[in-house]
Amino acid sequence: MITTSKITTTDVKRYNKNRIFQLIYTTGKISRQEIADVLQLSLPTVNQNLKILFEKNLLIYEGNFESTGGRKAQVISINGAARYVISVNLSDKGIKADILDLNCNVIGNMRVPVKYEKGSAYGEMVADTVTRLVEHTGIDKAAILGVGITVPGIFDIENSTVVYAPTMGIKNYSLENIQRLLPYECRGMNDARSGAFAEYWFDKKDINPEKREGKTYLMLNTGVGGSYIDRENIRFGKHNRYGEFGHMTLYPAGRPCFCGKRGCFESYVSARCLSTDLGITLDIFFDKLENGNEEYKKIFDKYLDDLTTGINNLYIMSDGDVIVGGPVAVYLGKYKDIISKMLIDKCSFDIDGSYLSFAKCTQQQADSGAALTFFSDFISQI
Template identity: 30%
Template sequence: MKFINKKKILHYIQKNPGRSRTEISKALSISKPTISKLVDELINEGWFREKESSSSSPSGGRRAFQIYFNHNAKYIVGVDIGGTSVEMAVMNLKGDFKEKVVLSTQEHLSKDLVQIIADNINSLITKSSLENSQIIGAGIGVPGITDVEKGIVFDAPSLGWKHYHLVEKLDNLLPFPVYVDNDVNVAALGEQWKGAGKDKRNILQITLGTGVGCGMIINGQLYRGSSFAAGEIGYMVTDKHAAEEAYDSIFSGYGFLDSHIGGPSITKRMLKHLRTGDEESDDWPAKRIFESAIAGDKNALNIVDDALSHLAFALINVISIVNPECVIIGGGLSKSMHHFLPEIMSTIDKHLPIETSVTITKLDNVSVLGAAYLVLKEHESILQV
């Protein structure tokens, strides 16, 4: 009971800084002597700091002491392993970065990528002037289906990992706990912690890049499914007739929706229209095609409209099942989506009577933040959320 009460007090002050012991007692319905004793313990342990109020009490007595959470009591590490780059950072409990580094994934993949990640984490901790004992743990986001309980990456095509024992390898290299999850799930956690999903309990995170992914937070917690494959909407079929016919699967293992709205699929259709070869794909990234569509290029506009039609119908299907408070669109292609969001919403509103907010992410470093927040979600301690 003592641990539970200390945890209640800690989380209350995290959300309501500057409260007095009396205010905490009233808010949590815990006796004032108990509150005072536990607050003193939390101060001695470094979780809280107190500051004398600038005003006297209403009765004219001595000034109360206000209690604040110490965001620098401990630190966490967030790592986002992407097909193109690996981003990692050390941050405090508020999500403020101490140090950050970005590496090229493909450049280090042929070497020992996990060892390189561990070396860089240790380097970041040293540069932050911290000790390992101050680190609660590291959270890792991986682009693939991941068994979060065993720490095994079942399949990450862009990394060439199959049944890869990631946590076991990192446990041998790092002196603190390591937690791992799918990259879209950690992006959803980032939005829940610091972005458009803050203070919301039912969130859909859609990421648009090479393919399309979906992270689901239901009743405040990640929903991962029976085999950790919930949200793999890249396999969703949004056109029965097109699915029954032969269509180009962009990469082995990618699904129908991936092959119609992913960046490489948009590029491939543009090159096909222009009748140019794949060697020119670097000249026509999806971002350029979106820009051409916005500028009024009819061919680019037709290609983008078709892709966004598939996206809109996919959102209709998922929203109708999950009934989220908000849908947040992120990933590399999201930066090109603002101009087309009204069109997507028009299609959704036409077919779906459920009112749902759909927004483009505004949060930088969302996956790194989410990976760090994964530690706070999974690590069993007084901080666990």
């Protein structure tokens, strides 16, 4: 027997309210009439839903648009102070915490240059950093949706324990060591997935996200990882290890990797290859490269050869767009034509290399991906 679920009037009202809020969120500033036109809703329906959203303190008026004849239309925007999330990024450089309002503006940040160490002290330092940051900004604690914690490592299937973060020296570290000290929900995510989600979030200008295709994200940082995101759905894999692209074997029995194996992709294309391994920074490397340093040109040519081999493999497996992000990607944009040509030469099929793009997010935005999932959940329930 086939049964169908009946759509109620309440369902329709909630659907319209959510569409209206999402439209305002993605456009930033909009008028009542524009909302009605874009969503093909009547003005009474728009006004009824706006009234509810204003009563919930989710929207604000920001003056008026320029008149095109007649009465000036009011500017409707999101009230950034309605909700907040806290982004905590843990790395070998220390603890980095940011508070973002609902408009994703950073309203406060704190940096603590401490290294991970076993025992309770590290969790206490992370929690203390969050607590001091909240107190310093003076925001309403009740408006905080949660804390997103990013780590450059592999999590267990529940994302509650960092199984291994080689660049930090972490093995089997439970986030409960931090969660128990904070009154907010904490969520863990590796840094590559965080970057992928942030890239999706900050590029979320299409009001019909269901039309957007999934993309593979490759992050080039101290470590190398990645993710696949389709709309707002992140692929995790059977053991929560999807996207560990850095540990594809590029050269059997090649360079040693932090993971304990040899020849991993990460050993040839991480940020270290162009910076700390040479005793310099990425800025210095690319500055000298631009000024014709022959030694660095040879290193970079080899780097691009290895990088495009890995990217081509990802493209062949996914048959979809690949986005390259992370600190190294910031410098690679000007070499896109060279990289695209190398990709065309390496691909077995007739392509033009247009599947490749570079992340638009800043590093600070990329680090906030885990925290942004709280906004995603909140907005979907409006």
